[in-house]
Amino acid sequence: MTEKGIFDLSGKVALVTGGGIGLGRVFCQALAEFGADVACADINREWAEETVALIEKFGHRTLVTMADVSKPEEVQSMIAATVAELGSIDILVNNAGITTKPAKFHEMPIEDWDRLMAINLRGVFLCMRAALPVMIRQQRGCIINISSVLGLVGLDPEIASYGNYGAAKAGVVALTRQGAADYGRDGIRVNAIAPGWHTGTRISASWRSEWPAEREQRYHQLITERTPLGRRGEAGELKGLIIYLASDASSFVTGQVFVQDGGWSAL
Numbered sequence: 142m143t144e145k146g147i148f149d150l151s152g153k154v155a156l157v158t159g160g161g162i163g164l165g166r167v168f169c170q171a172l173a174e175f176g177a178d179v180a181c182a183d184i185n186r187e188w189a190e191e192t193v194a195l196i197e198k199f200g201h202r203t204l205v206t207m208a209d210v211s212k213p214e215e216v217q218s219m220i221a222a223t224v225a226e227l228g229s230i231d232i233l234v235n236n237a238g239i240t241t242k243p244a245k246f247h248e249m250p251i252e253d254w255d256r257l258m259a260i261n262l263r264g265v266f267l268c269m270r271a272a273l274p275v276m277i278r279q280q281r282g283c284i285i286n287i288s289s290v291l292g293l294v295g296l297d298p299e300i301a302s303y304g305n306y307g308a309a310k311a312g313v314v315a316l317t318r319q320g321a322a323d324y325g326r327d328g329i330r331v332n333a334i335a336p337g338w339h340t341g342t343r344i345s346a347s348w349r350s351e352w353p354a355e356r357e358q359r360y361h362q363l364i365t366e367r368t369p370l371g372r373r374g375e376a377g378e379l380k381g382l383i384i385y386l387a388s389d390a391s392s393f394v395t396g397q398v399f400v401q402d403g404g405w406s407a408l
């Protein structure tokens with residue numbers, strides 16, 4: 142294998158949840174570009190089909206599979222469809238996630254807490270739970286969980302209070318560490334990416350559209366000012382990390398959290 146070959150994903154099958162848009166679409170593109178067959182799972186068929194149309198040019202097999210990650214039976218069907226159509230699951234990217242309207246804990250609607258936990262934390266558990274038997278059978282596999290820098294540090298409430306989101310993303314870190322401990326001897330690596338603020342996605346779009354222009358402007362200004370690199374990341378800048386973690390380049394790496402946040406958490 143050449144040195145460049147350590148990033149090659151030819152012959153591997155990747156499944157990306159929430160692959161229809163945003164970071165998930167970037168992950169699908171990167172994985173296909175480096176040789177993987179890619180299953181794109183989402184609740185939005187139109188977006189998932191758009192992603193698949195974008196990656197077909199790389200010449201590998203693709204699949205659109207519909208699944209709400211908070212629903213066990215849909216997750217099981219997504220895993221079964223991927224194995225039936227593409228033959229295995231070597232790389233699982235647990236990317237699907239949401240935010241709810243910012244609120245401090247004492248003002249947070251309980252339904253917002255429950256809905257977010259169901260998708261951002263329970264969803265990751267359900268997808269790991271369903272994919273792991275396939276990976277154990279294969280005695281190989283790689284799980285990449287998408288956490289957030291907000292799972293590692295708190296946030297100035299002048300920007301926003303995202304306590305339920307941070308709690309879920311911290312839980313994703315714990316799932317990652319315990320997953321690495323439990324399945325290392327089955328040849329399965331489990332790592333997490335904790336992105337900071339990235340553009341090119343629709344997360345928060347539903348409730349942020351209700352903000353007045355000045356609130357939106359202030360939000361961006363505070364984020365940019367507080368970030369050592371002085372800007373938000375672009376979704377495409379996460380390609381390097383996903384390929385590193387999905388490939389043999391990280392063959393001895395497991396149970397780790399990789400932060401990409403322009404220095405946000407260094408302060």
Ligand SMILES: NC(=O)c1ccc[n+]([C@@H]2O[C@H](COP(=O)([O-])OP(=O)(O)OC[C@H]3O[C@@H](n4cnc5c(N)ncnc54)[C@H](O)[C@@H]3O)[C@@H](O)[C@H]2O)c1
Nearest residue numbers: 159161162163164209210237238289336338339342343344
């Ligand atoms: N954008 C950022 O700056 C940022 C920063 C840190 C972490 N993240 C995390 O990255 C992941 C992707 O976020 P994004 O910014 O690309 O968001 P996005 O809203 O642009 O995309 C999320 C995708 O997930 C899908 N989805 C939502 N609920 C789902 C469900 N129940 N089941 C299956 N699919 C579902 C959506 O349809 C969409 O395609 C999330 O886990 C998010 O928390 C994003």
